[in-house]
Amino acid sequence: MTLPHTVRIREIRDETRTIRTFVLDAEVPEAEPGQFIMLWLPGVDEKPMSVACPTPLTLTVARVGPFTTALCERRVGDQVGWRGPYGRGFSLHKDQLALLVSGGCGVGPLYFLATQAVTRGIPTTVALGARTALDLPYVEQFRALGVDLILATDDGSLGYKGPVTDAILQSAICNSQSAIYACGPEPMLVAVHRLCRERAIPGQLSLERYMKCGFGICGQCAMDGYLVCQDGPVFDVEQLDGLRDFGRAQRSATGRRLPIR
Amino acid sequence: MTLPHTVRIREIRDETRTIRTFVLDAEVPEAEPGQFIMLWLPGVDEKPMSVACPTPLTLTVARVGPFTTALCERRVGDQVGWRGPYGRGFSLHKDQLALLVSGGCGVGPLYFLATQAVTRGIPTTVALGARTALDLPYVEQFRALGVDLILATDDGSLGYKGPVTDAILQSAICNSQSAIYACGPEPMLVAVHRLCRERAIPGQLSLERYMKCGFGICGQCAMDGYLVCQDGPVFDVEQLDGLRDFGRAQRSATGRRLPIR
Amino acid sequence: MKPETAKPETPSAVDISATLCGVRLPNPTVLTSGVLGLSHEIMVRVARAGAGGVTTKSCSLKPRPGYPNPTILDWGPGLINAVGLSNPGVEVMVEEIRAAKEELAPLGVPVIASIFAETIYDFGTVARFISEAQPDLIEVNISCPNIDDRYRQMFAANPYVAGQVTRRVKQNTDIPVLVKLSPNVTDVAQIARAVVEAGADGITAINSLGPGLILDIETCRPVLAHGTGGVSGPATRPIAVRCVRDICQAVDVPVVAVGGVTTGRDSVEMILVGATAVGIGSAVYYRGMAVFRQVCEELRDYMERHGYGALKEFRGRAAAIRF
Amino acid sequence: MKPETAKPETPSAVDISATLCGVRLPNPTVLTSGVLGLSHEIMVRVARAGAGGVTTKSCSLKPRPGYPNPTILDWGPGLINAVGLSNPGVEVMVEEIRAAKEELAPLGVPVIASIFAETIYDFGTVARFISEAQPDLIEVNISCPNIDDRYRQMFAANPYVAGQVTRRVKQNTDIPVLVKLSPNVTDVAQIARAVVEAGADGITAINSLGPGLILDIETCRPVLAHGTGGVSGPATRPIAVRCVRDICQAVDVPVVAVGGVTTGRDSVEMILVGATAVGIGSAVYYRGMAVFRQVCEELRDYMERHGYGALKEFRGRAAAIRF
Numbered sequence A, B: 001m002t003l004p005h006t007v008r009i010r011e012i013r014d015e016t017r018t019i020r021t022f023v024l025d026a027e028v029p030e031a032e033p034g035q036f037i038m039l040w041l042p043g044v045d046e047k048p049m050s051v052a053c054p055t056p057l058t059l060t061v062a063r064v065g066p067f068t069t070a071l072c073e074r075r076v077g078d079q080v081g082w083r084g085p086y087g088r089g090f091s092l093h094k095d096q097l098a099l100l101v102s103g104g105c106g107v108g109p110l111y112f113l114a115t116q117a118v119t120r121g122i123p124t125t126v127a128l129g130a131r132t133a134l135d136l137p138y139v140e141q142f143r144a145l146g147v148d149l150i151l152a153t154d155d156g157s158l159g160y161k162g163p164v165t166d167a168i169l170q171s172a173i174c175n176s177q178s179a180i181y182a183c184g185p186e187p188m189l190v191a192v193h194r195l196c197r198e199r200a201i202p203g204q205l206s207l208e209r210y211m212k213c214g215f216g217i218c219g220q221c222a223m224d225g226y227l228v229c230q231d232g233p234v235f236d237v238e239q240l241d242g243l244r245d246f247g248r249a250q251r252s253a254t255g256r257r258l259p260i261r
Numbered sequence C, D: 001m002k003p004e005t006a007k008p009e010t011p012s013a014v015d016i017s018a019t020l021c022g023v024r025l026p027n028p029t030v031l032t033s034g035v036l037g038l039s040h041e042i043m044v045r046v047a048r049a050g051a052g053g054v055t056t057k058s059c060s061l062k063p064r065p066g067y068p069n070p071t072i073l074d075w076g077p078g079l080i081n082a083v084g085l086s087n088p089g090v091e092v093m094v095e096e097i098r099a100a101k102e103e104l105a106p107l108g109v110p111v112i113a114s115i116f117a118e119t120i121y122d123f124g125t126v127a128r129f130i131s132e133a134q135p136d137l138i139e140v141n142i143s144c145p146n147i148d149d150r151y152r153q154m155f156a157a158n159p160y161v162a163g164q165v166t167r168r169v170k171q172n173t174d175i176p177v178l179v180k181l182s183p184n185v186t187d188v189a190q191i192a193r194a195v196v197e198a199g200a201d202g203i204t205a206i207n208s209l210g211p212g213l214i215l216d217i218e219t220c221r222p223v224l225a226h227g228t229g230g231v232s233g234p235a236t237r238p239i240a241v242r243c244v245r246d247i248c249q250a251v252d253v254p255v256v257a258v259g260g261v262t263t264g265r266d267s268v269e270m271i272l273v274g275a276t277a278v279g280i281g282s283a284v285y286y287r288g289m290a291v292f293r294q295v296c297e298e299l300r301d302y303m304e305r306h307g308y309g310a311l312k313e314f315r316g317r318a319a320a321i322r323f
């Protein structure tokens, strides 16, 4: 049974000007980092959101369009529905240093992953990229976890000036002793993919495609021969070699393939 | 799921001129003595039959009408369906001597009960009644079990001459140190009921009523406020005190109450 | 007899009583027709087990033995049945209803007499006959999916015929009449309008779905002796809810919602689309006779959580929503 | 990619190939329309996973985004969906079908192109268009239960309209045409006769059941954004089997039996009532893409146990039995 469970919003936190965290009155102990749920706004729509924390179920959302805007208008106590968790999450390499690379709202699942890495005693570095210092989410939370931080902003207002994927090149641990776990805009993931293949670094990337069912039957999330909702959203870099659509095309609600901006 | 399981008849034994035992290619380890299954003859009908042995599923059937006649025409290897087990069976009083009273095809469930009593080390007497010596079923099987036997025939061709219910009156164990377990024609059960109440003997009687669903929703097997398929077929004598229909009326396929012949 | 007997209703602030065509039900759960409704003793037992109303097995002018067995089977997601409308005939049912009414009056539990016939004319005759027993309501079954060739098509499949049956019944009784509709039509709202225009005081929906067919693949035969049968139970609930929604939007009479109702949640769903009462049949198999009390308790819990004091406070709430 | 890829067919004495309107299927399991049939890569993957044929998502003249989410949910005994016939439009599907055919030809797995339109006229246009891609068969979806007001009623609800659509499609293509029927009618055999008289080469049945309605009782809203939705999966199987039986008795064209087929047993049941092939949709959710290979293996086991060498040896066996 995967009818949405209707629950109330317990708490709302502003992470940045455009990123907001929602804590729901729900527990999903079985969820793994990188897995997602389908979040239902009755009367609006239902869309995929990664689990930022399973207990209580927490989502970190970037306002980008109609659905996420409607969500950001919700207040504590309002009702939302959720179903899941779905998909294949990250699996930590226990003998490799962990390098987590986040762009934009990719931070949610990576924070979840970081907490897991830390509890397992895996040395962890988190690289956060954003437009400006004001757009960097979760910095305090990561500090509190005691992980190494690499910050990058396009305008240099904080940390490295430029894309986070360049910033990590400088890092001492950007080598095959480490494993990279990345989530963010697809162009960033393409850069991480290239980096991993060049330096023989094991990597896992969390992708996004338009989703409807979330459980592998509508075909809407197809990327080449993969169903992102089921085979992903997390893929090993090897799986992404030579794909036609990775970094290039994604489907719209009609199923039409559109170029990735 | 209670769709009938279709299986083949493994073995057929003649017990008497009118009683025949069918061993099916099926196991019903969970069945208890007194419980019944619904036996399906595809293209004919489906009717209740008591479990005479659960592993392999064994039924002892008296030829009395269209269905049982059609069944008796079946050969080894023919297909029949079954579903169940259903109903409330016998439960042995462990501190009481066991007195099993059988008339006609009532012998099946009582043989099953006798095997259970013997394994539990309960001293057991079995009283079998029939018209003539030729109509007494299971005599050898009971002897093999090593239980005490009381035989009664209407024509006195073997054992006591007269109804089995009179025969047991003579028996030393027909007292409140014993418990009576009876299955057979309803007039016999009425006599056993009276006996149990007069002598304060705990008793359990297995009744029959017209059945359709077998699982408590069609109402066809109603006897006063009881559903024989679910509250029975085995009842404690106390439950039968003062019922309007016990010994008097049973429903036909239409649901009409007809006097018991 | 079992635990389900005469427990006192658990006291509660919320009132779950319902009024169906002027008849009061202590709670909205009704034993649906064809399930356990053959004898007054069992109907009384079901009422003591918590039902707010009981419906008799549909009866006809003459007794009917129905089809051979198997007549009712559990196939997993639901039940399938082709009983063949077996019944002892209206004469016997009149006696059963009289006896049931006598014992149920003190409990305040009404008796609904279900009738059917093979011709429009006979529906009137059975209605007049059954009225002698003074049931609280009469339910007209024009929607049995297990039709022999003789009947050709369900009365409920055609708005004109359905209306004619309703008229004929109304001419022959002063007791409020519920007409029981079938989901096996393309537009159930159209049939609902027809029977209400013809004078139906209320509607019961749905009768079992289909017919469906299940085979035993070893013998290549249908598992039911009749072949096809009506599908009921959890598998049919979304269809039933949609039908009840369609009917409540189309007509303005009380509706007894039947079809897969198994939990308090299911009863709430039916009431939200506009049902006045809910019929329960197959769930007696899944949860036993205790289902009536359980559904009522689950319904009360929901109402307490939402601060509702009475059913009318949320009846039809979802029907309002545009979709 | 996953285990289900390109395993060689387990060798077996029994032949489970089928011929559908002159088109050979290596086995009778067909991916049904609307499930995973959006892109050629996924259709190829499904074929490698064991499907004997693949059907594309129904496509229309213009692209359609469909309804907002939730569009597809699991409610326990089955799925419910109101996708709103979202599709990228016939132009795009022509390309997907071309690409699919190229990769599937070597596997001997045919491609069925499903089409629909909002007017009888447009059905012809889409048919002409899609034929450019040379699909092995065209399936005409006149039976989607999720109808906007615009459509008023399903084309499949009316024998005359269903026939007209069929005629129009046949006038616009030389490719064999399957017409997909709905269970949501009182007499599916009548519709089947109409489309066959109009020239249908075969029939696919059933489309999803209902529509059904499921509410979220906390928000009083339907769980599907569209409100009602078509019911599919195990809950619908007995209805589907009965419809296929009715159709096979009424007409003499091959039938693709769809509706709740999840196991080899279910496929046998469909073939026993006369089906030539079986469509599988919801079961992809219950058993994954491996369902096609699993159903085929279970079907082979059955045939071996019964000493059948080919499907035709038991096809229609149950249809023969009087009931």
Ligand SMILES: Cc1cc2nc3c(=O)[nH]c(=O)nc-3n(C[C@H](O)[C@H](O)[C@H](O)COP(=O)(O)OP(=O)(O)OC[C@H]3O[C@@H](n4cnc5c(N)ncnc54)[C@H](O)[C@@H]3O)c2cc1C
Pocket: A036, A046, A047, A048, A049, A050, A051, A059, A060, A061, A062, A063, A064, A065, A066, A067, A068, A069, A105, A108, A109, A207, A208, A209, A210, A211, A212, A233, A250
């Ligand atoms: C597995 C997965 C996990 C995600 N996790 C998060 C998360 O934790 N936080 C977060 O802020 N966002 C997450 N997203 C992205 C989020 O689903 C979209 O941002 C959201 O759907 C945008 O909807 P909108 O109406 O606000 O914007 P729109 O203007 O509709 O779209 C903005 C972008 O979101 C994409 N999008 C729109 N609808 C969908 C859909 N139904 N499924 C997938 N993508 C869609 C569009 O392609 C476009 O790229 C995730 C997406 C996926 C696939």
Ligand SMILES: Cc1cc2nc3c(=O)[nH]c(=O)nc-3n(C[C@H](O)[C@H](O)[C@H](O)COP(=O)(O)OP(=O)(O)OC[C@H]3O[C@@H](n4cnc5c(N)ncnc54)[C@H](O)[C@@H]3O)c2cc1C
Pocket: B036, B046, B047, B048, B049, B050, B051, B059, B060, B061, B062, B063, B064, B065, B066, B067, B068, B069, B105, B108, B109, B207, B208, B209, B210, B211, B212, B233, B250
């Ligand atoms: C719980 C139970 C257990 C039984 N166990 C056995 C058994 O182990 N061996 C055995 O030989 N018989 C048993 N019976 C009786 C058996 O079911 C009937 O003898 C059989 O149904 C007779 O059918 P018929 O067509 O041969 O005879 P009919 O001429 O149809 O009937 C003969 C007698 O059987 C009764 N009967 C007919 N149909 C049914 C029915 N559907 N359900 C119940 N009673 C029916 C009639 O009322 C009549 O008393 C049992 C009955 C019940 C209720």
Ligand SMILES: Cc1cc2nc3c(=O)[nH]c(=O)nc-3n(C[C@H](O)[C@H](O)[C@H](O)COP(=O)(O)O)c2cc1C
Pocket: B217, B218, C032, C033, C034, C035, C057, C058, C072, C079, C081, C083, C085, C114, C141, C180, C206, C207, C208, C231, C232, C233, C234, C236, C258, C259, C260, C261, C279, C280, C281, C282, C283
């Ligand atoms: C065994 C059985 C017998 C039935 N007999 C009748 C009947 O005689 N008259 C009638 O109107 N409905 C009859 N029905 C239909 C039920 O009244 C009810 O409409 C249907 O089962 C759906 O409700 P449920 O899902 O709660 O069972 C019968 C149903 C079952 C399962």
Ligand SMILES: Cc1cc2nc3c(=O)[nH]c(=O)nc-3n(C[C@H](O)[C@H](O)[C@H](O)COP(=O)(O)O)c2cc1C
Pocket: A217, A218, D032, D033, D034, D035, D057, D058, D072, D079, D081, D083, D085, D114, D141, D180, D206, D207, D208, D231, D232, D233, D234, D236, D258, D259, D260, D261, D279, D280, D281, D282, D283
């Ligand atoms: C998510 C989903 C989408 C569907 N879309 C279509 C469609 O576009 N065209 C169509 O003819 N049938 C469509 N159907 C109906 C299926 O093809 C099939 O007829 C129905 O689901 C019954 O089969 P099943 O029980 O195996 O799923 C869809 C079904 C589902 C579950």
Ligand code: FES
Pocket: A210, A211, A212, A213, A214, A215, A216, A217, A218, A219, A220, A221, A222, A227, A228, A229, A230
């Ligand atoms: S979202 Fe439906 S298959 Fe992936």
Ligand code: FES
Pocket: B210, B211, B212, B213, B214, B215, B216, B217, B218, B219, B220, B221, B222, B227, B228, B229, B230
């Ligand atoms: S046989 Fe149906 S209730 Fe007992």
